[in-house]
Amino acid sequence: MTRKRHRLRCTFAATVAAAAAFAGMAAGASGAHAASAPSVRSTPLPPELEKIRAAEATRLYGDPAERAMADRRTGLISLGDSEISGEGVGSYEAGTNGPDNWCHRSPDSAIHRTGIPADETYNVACSGAYTGNIRIGGSKQYADELVQSDSLAIKARNTRIKMVLLVAGANDDLQFGPVMTDCVERYLLLQGACQSKYEPGWQGRVDALVPKVEGTVNDLKTVMRDAGYADGSYKLVVMGYPSPIGPDFHDDPNFPGKLVCGGLGYDSDTVWGRNTAVPAFEVGMRKVAKDTGVTYLDNSRLFNGHEVCMEDAWARGLYIDLSKPGLPDENSVRQSFHPNYRGHGAFASCLTQLYDSGATEGSCADPASTGTPTLQTLAWDDAYRPLKNEATGSCLDVTASTSANGTAVIGWDCHGGRNQGWWYDADRKSVHTQLTQDRCLDVPGANYTAGAKLIIWNCSGAANQEWVRQSGGLRPAAATGLCATLGAAKDPLTLRPCDGTASQRFA
Template identity: 35%
Template sequence: MADRGGRWLISASVLVLLASVVAVTVKSWDHPTDSEQPSTTPVGPLTVVTLGDSILSGEGAGAYETVTDGVNGNWCHRSANAVVHRLDVAGVEARINLACSGASTEDLLVDGTTQWTEPSQTHRLAELAKVHRIAAVVVSVGANDDPGFSRLMSDCLHARILLDPPCSHVIGQDWRQRLDAVVPKVSRALRDVRSVLAEAGYGKGSYQLIQLSYTSPLAPDIPEELRNLSACPFHTEDLAWIRDHAVGSLSDALREAAERADARFLDLSRAGHGHEACTGGDDLGSEWFTRLTLDWDSFGDAERVEHVSVQSFHPNSEGHRQFARCIGEFLGTADREAACVPDHDGDLRLTTDLPNRSGDEVFVAHPR
């Protein structure tokens, strides 16, 4: 795949099969004190920046910037509906999205790779930090490294369509090793963010650095009639493993990476519960994630055909609005770590009750 397997997309062989089967108002945070602002910090607009992969770029939310929708090979798919543009935080004057669909930690390193024609995201952050006053950097990265969520989703979809055994039987065999491998990579990427900001004159206390985890776009208790090529074709057992084990254990690994890099951590592992793709049945309005989505107009375009399904199983516009609500709340606190969970009214809220992986998880939110 052209994106090095980094996006949660469906592989070419599945596309062939598919084609043959079917023709916030949120809290603000206080500005850093004068003592925290180094003299060399630019006098520019107070800015929040997002870095990382499809979860923050806006894949699945539509309204993509034209230049990131395949123009000259750029498939970052940055959306006008992405989280950063939905943040409503007092004092913030600019919201800039540098995240790129399919990004891995390599794409965030100072000496990182070129992705979809774009230089390293920390390289771009360094340039931005010269003319903007960076207040917060929100990062979502790690799923496209060793955990390989793109491969996981594609393999599990394969398993259902081809009537193979559940994919989790194989993927689970080395899952722990993959998580162990991703921790130092994410930690290094976060340290590189700190490095470029330090070189630009920022002290640690003059901005926030936040690592997000991931949430499951799918749940096991979806209607059977939606386990098809127009919705969510997955084995129930795989959906249970993804939601109840894979996402939670990945979140724990990312929490450790954030601790190593002295970054704040926001747990999203339960953020989509009750609002996953296909859980709404006929009511798509209650879902915060896209179902299997194919851009049929791109099948006749050789340059776009590899990307026809990339929007599948990503947060939709409402999902990004809900994430922005909770992330904004977190920006307004001094908590080292917290979690986002749906409240009794169905909106995403911040809680300091993090999951207890050694026992039963606590799903009750405490809105603040």
């Protein structure tokens, strides 16, 4: 998501090169939402765009005419920045891998891999794009690129667009790429964590970018209306960003070290990124979708359990493309901390499920570490709630907000923090901590005995992570005569024989 104008300092480039050397470089169609054929005719394009449209129509159909909606091929299109262009996948379309164009569009990006039936799939997103490269009347990112809304205008007249996907905002006020670069640089140069540098102004950055993304969505709706589409004849999806990093890689027994897997950064910064920075961004993107009346896909938890340096990572860590000449610079490291091939496969699965569901809002995650994402037709913001003990008035709390395997669950004064938020997945009977979708309430060692202390552990779908909710209580599905019990306000959560008392009820 790095902006084209951003440049790394020489000290960083040299340090990255040294780190790399030390590490040995180891490491056509119908569907539930198929657009109906609007009767409104499209407005004429400017001559230069009409020329491009006519040439494209000739390639598609054999002549330049703009066809009636019902006679067109169907299409899907993605617009936005590096998160959806394919940056990080490693395979890129000709002409987008430098030296004069770094859009890094991949034929393996999500829009080309959904299960949504369509004759044509278009990826016009570009690494480094900000909203000014997408909006009506915006600026070209490179000389051989169109403003992305102009590309949409052309595709919408030559095909019957069923879904428009927008992923944007990270390169506006948030400046997510330069922030990530700075955090890595500070780690390599032993300058201290970056959290204290960025956290005070982070919410202000999110607040500033929201109206820009809202304006972009409204511009895309205008483009589609001008192309003859009614608002309800296609699906416009704003997709949020997943957190590429997290602190739980230490639980991997085969963790190779940060230099090898590319997880270069302070652990405290990975906690801040996952627990604060990305969630604030997600809330902003959800507001965009609500304010503009479009569909929202919350992917903020999608990579939980699949972050950089985890066993099945869906994002790249620090990556240096040594095929680029000279010392590492912006363009040789730009693929770092972006979704990889598996990450785009996860995006594609979530988009397909959302499209097929007909929902206007959905959240996607891998709830049992199966490697298969699952859509929930709800918002994570609304799903997680505190569990307040009726007897003590205290809340179930993940000790010290630490999501490592084996962390104790205790009672604590209610404060509304993420370590006191819980979600019960009724389909899998699992209880997830709000810290990460990848940690569940667990009976350690399946020890179903009175006094057993409960913990969080990597969500696996195992029987010792299945719970039955009954009369305000939580019972292990494999031992329903026992109940999760909070004996005193700040006691560990333990199993006790069910007795119906308030210490076993959580509101």
